[in-house]
Amino acid sequence: MPAADLQLLIDAALEAGKIATRYSGTTAQRWDKPDGAGPVTEADLAVNAMLEQRLPAARPCYGWLSEETEDSTDRLTKDRVFIIDPIDGTRSFAEGSRTWAHSLAIAEQGEVIAAVIYLPLRDLLYTAAKGQGAFLNGAAIHVSGVTTLDTAQILAAKPNIKPHHWRQGQVPDFERVYRPSLAYRMALVGQGRFDGMLTLRPSWEWDIAAGDLLIREAGGRCSDRLAQPLRFNNAHPRLNGVIAAGTPIHDTLHAQLDPGSTGIRP
Template sequence: MPATDLPLLIDAALEAGRIATRYSGRTAQRWDKPGDAGPVTEADLAVNTMLEDRLPGARPGYGWLSEETEDSTDRLACERVFIVDPIDGTRSFAEGSRTWAHSLAVAQGGIVTAAVIYLPQRDLLYAAATGQGATLNGEPIKVSQKATLAEAEILAAKPNLDPRHWRQGSAPDFARAYRPSLAYRMALVGQGRFDGMLTLRPSWEWDIAAGDLILREALGRCTDRTGQPLRFNNPHPRLNGIVAAGTRVHQQLSDALDPAGTGIPGTAKT
């Protein structure tokens, strides 16, 4: 139930911020995950322990999916599931940056119904529940409604401009910017600070579930790279990239993208 799940997520996110900020990013103990899966710190694990105790404890019938918990197929039998990234932007956290976030969501039947993205060191708390709109620190937010891609500023890592991703063999003209936390990028688009964002590589559900609802409730559109709506709690919890923006910019990005990722005729799929 979105109305009751959102306050639970907000309280848990605030507690996550209190825990994480007890650690100094540069001195927090850090490990590299197997298989080149990125870093994890003692702060990630401490936040995850708290969330895994608090959230399922408050909602015993909900499933659990977190970046820092070994996955279990048990969640697939649950109508509702928590989808959590204890710290999105762990590299930033470990470097002592302020640009990292806690990303918490509830999905019901594959659709996110309550979501929070919280950046404790920037005092930014984005939240949304189905049918209730999206907020930043309690104030309503809406996406930008730029009319053309040419005048838009899009959050995207540089590899997304690779010619193979685009129908005409090159990316269309738009201003590019970047932020290290994928959840924060999505929230910034929901806030209207940027006109869109995209990531064209497979993306973990815990990085994007909360941002998906915040964007949609802020009257934006959020799909995978082929234009399909996002569905969560999949057996393999990874989605086919993200394209998010106001409706007009989203349409123009989608029209310019090559869904197969082949780009220039004759090039191989990757």
């Protein structure tokens, strides 16, 4: 079944790319969500409308969780659920950048079993199904083999490297790099382009569900900031940050984080 679900997600992601690229990011109508939740554009809503019609019609017994759909507790009664970010990196999209992604996943009893991350303007299609490996444009991918932090490139936003997040205030000596779109950052780790990624702020399930499976199927480890496995379709769909890398880098990052530090603060 994960293989059949994966093909469903691939077809939907490709159609999402056709819809989103009809819009020019800088001229697409844009609104700011309440409570500082970030921007949304008419492209996000158009992609979401297509996915919300197409995917549940194909799998009517699955639940639905999307950034751009009002949440319902009905999904909590379902064994399987779609977890969707119509456009991850909306701010980047609205600025006219090529670095934004469609992120589509299916979770079964809390575990992601099929996942797609698609960047149409970069022609990058990342796919994974449980037990079947991870792929970029049809070619198998694997996480980096780097094992020491002092030679590692880690994808992270600047607030994550403030001293109060790390034991004794000592930030590890890794090279910090950054890319827009949390889903894309996770895909790049799965691809082995970078050696790890972390985000210490609470993370929405739709941003990270697809990347979680992609990294695990690429031979890496993906967890929350306390090294607990990621579980999805929670009543409040937000998880306690993400650490993702090959096992040696993942475990070293976790060991050096201060467990008493909670979330991101200024």
